[in-house]
Amino acid sequence: MDHTVYTQSVEKWGIFEIALAGHQDKNPFADYDIWGEFTSRNEQKKVDGFYDGNGVYRVRFMPSFAEEYTFRIGGSFREDGFRGGFQVTAPAAGNHGPVRVANTWHFAYEDGAPYYPLGTTCYVWNLQTEELQQQTLETLKANAFNKIRFCIFPKHYDYNLNEPISYPYEGTPCDSSVLTRENFLQYNGKAPGNDWDYRRFRPEHFRLLEKNIQALMELGMEADIIVMHPYDRWGFSQMDAESDDLYWNYVIARLGAYRNVWWSLANEYDLMEKKVLADWERYARIICEKDVYHHLRSIHNCKPFYDHSRPWITHCSIQRQDPYKSAELVEEWRIRYQKPIVLDEIAYEGNIQHGWGNISGQELIRRFWEAACRGGYGGHGETYMHPEDILWWSHGGVLHGDSPARIGFLMKILKETPGIGLAPMFTRWDEVAAQVEETIPGRSGYYLIYYGFNRPSFREYHFDDEHEYRVEIIDTWEMTIEDYGVFKGHFRVELPGKEYMAVRVQKR
């Protein structure tokens, strides 16, 4: 016999959650299941729930329509079932829904608002001290980033030898007191002394994750969740297929209802020695089947790209392969993959010994502008040496660099763009020029021209003979926009002969 439950209302793209007591014998994570089926006028979705410990099972659901929903809960977690309903209200201010691919190469929220991904990376900020997590959130609040990449599993790597505050599984870690900068690479993979039960999750670990996803949501940020990664000493990167699949299902059941979640199957998939292509494709199948909301899906490389033309990949999450050309290749990748190009790693601002983590703020911002004017998106990270090894790139904390403010300035420029996103436009070999994507009708007459490391003292332009154009000179580094006046036909713009200048031209 089914029980009937009526709950409070939920906003559209909010989370409906129901908690129910169930079996505690055997291994509830693996041996019992719970599901929910949700029905409204416009949608019907069936989702898995999950075991949250202490005899409690939960089902979460994200409604996509502001209307009345009914639901059924079932599964082996207990003998009886549940039915009920709830009202979905209009989304609150700032809730635009999940981010979707729009216009082939760009993104928009589900409500149609443009979304320009200018994100940062803090791999395991969520596994640092509570104090440091709060500091990270404060820093994010004060900056313009609208996406952050981070991991579910802890990280073992240079500058990342400390223990996480939480583990995803029941068990005990190896002794990390022996680790040094010199020997840590010998402990890659599953180091001796680890003793984990890969079939028994620690729900606290995931609750912490969810608390942070929620906090990011409140900051208007997307959580680009790195579900797997190779920088491991605990063996989480080397579990058997059954444990992997259990993990993927658990992660999707817990996190899928958060509208700001993106799935990054892996950071540097190609460094995960124990996984083969079939594994990645199997994880992808699980996501495609179980994530009924179709959150964005990507897989990030170290060296070779994953085949970004695979249909399940929604956008290219790229680490640059050439130390010299990265953002400059956005046009080629756009043509090849016909998907949004997000350069999640193009080297980080910093001064550590590694070449991927020691470019200047100027060079990082140059790459962001190159990417933007070619119709793609740069990604931020920061790796300055720190007396306590707290590097933003992995630990969060505070920012020390010059680039974040300039990324905020670029965000402002992008938000002032008509339509959804910029498209590369070939003008002359010695400028990087953008217009709005041509598929947006009636939006022509917007041009953004970037000079990068070139330092012209003037440039000449000609768009047409009929229209008047408002011309602005943008100093992308000093973050200034100078109104240069209105011009028609052929015209000349005097420039300061400095690096990192741009010119914005808009039809009046």
Place this chain on the structure above:
Amino acid sequence: MDHTVYTQSVEKWGIFEIALAGHQDKNPFADYDIWGEFTSRNEQKKVDGFYDGNGVYRVRFMPSFAEEYTFRIGGSFREDGFRGGFQVTAPAAGNHGPVRVANTWHFAYEDGAPYYPLGTTCYVWNLQTEELQQQTLETLKANAFNKIRFCIFPKHYDYNLNEPISYPYEGTPCDSSVLTRENFLQYNGKAPGNDWDYRRFRPEHFRLLEKNIQALMELGMEADIIVMHPYDRWGFSQMDAESDDLYWNYVIARLGAYRNVWWSLANEYDLMEKKVLADWERYARIICEKDVYHHLRSIHNCKPFYDHSRPWITHCSIQRQDPYKSAELVEEWRIRYQKPIVLDEIAYEGNIQHGWGNISGQELIRRFWEAACRGGYGGHGETYMHPEDILWWSHGGVLHGDSPARIGFLMKILKETPGIGLAPMFTRWDEVAAQVEETIPGRSGYYLIYYGFNRPSFREYHFDDEHEYRVEIIDTWEMTIEDYGVFKGHFRVELPGKEYMAVRVQKR
């Protein structure tokens, strides 16, 4: 009956010259010839002479051995012949002979002294006012450049609309008073109003050229003579084949005996609309036949490279094709062409509107170091806006930029390299490392590692466990060399976390 003439002695690789009166009727440039045959114990060479105007014919010869020479002069320039002899003495200090390709990818003077080409470009400095020419020579004297690219023909281009002080042919130029920055491209090639006799040279034009080649020789500089180029309004780039060949023969006869001459068949051969591949190959044949000294030969591109694997090409004179990667490609080109790689154009330091002429001194020097550590050579040019349009790149004058001093510093580093030239050495993806060319025996243990735009705070090294190494930290921009001490086995070098640093490691 032959006359007998004994002349003064000449130094080895100096110029022996004999002037003789001859026919003045018809067109002496085309209708009469003069030749000289020179014989010593170790060589026998026959060279063409040339008509120098006013009834005077000259034969020039560069002896390659310090020994006694005899000669015969003949030809249709007059009925009788001449014989004679002279003594060749040891070369004076600073005279190392012509530059030759050595060691596949590098250069050396004929006496074996290494030559590292770090050159500059002043296309028509020799056709500016006498005062400006003198200023250019003073500037060259105060700087480290050991090669300069310049043209025989005048140049017509942006910033180059003025008349040259001299013309190579008898005739009259078109009216240049109508030229403006806006219309000059319409006068490309042979503009209306030009009236030239392409069969009658103006010897004064060539004497001026020779005076400057001699002045460069005295400064220890190579004259990389651009024999043809497309930036023309007088029609010199569009002469018929017979006139072209007459010109090539005349140039070789006049200039071949100068030990510091290099033949650059063209600047931007591919922009010369009226020439086809067979023309370039014909000019090359003329040089190979008539230049008995085998001066270095190259041909410079605008966009597509000439096929640098052609046997007559001694070294690759490259203009970068990709705005982002230039010096970074030196390794690839070395492997492909098995010839020295000289990046005669990798964009110039300056601030003019053109992208090829407005990079910073830092970026130019970065390219020089990238090229050097990959076993090639950068090239300098400077294009700063000037109230009277005197830009070093074309007119000479004084230098305004930051790069020349740093090129001098790089020259010092190169001169301190054992052997002849650097070879790229793969170490780690995030450094550009050089050693000495492996074909130099017994010279191992020299390593030069460059970090470019990367800013490591430290780096770790390991060469072997046995030897001691002297370590120096080089700031390529501040031009400092810090002795960091002697190390063995694994060692760590603290660096300032700045751009443009290098580390030099030498076995003790």
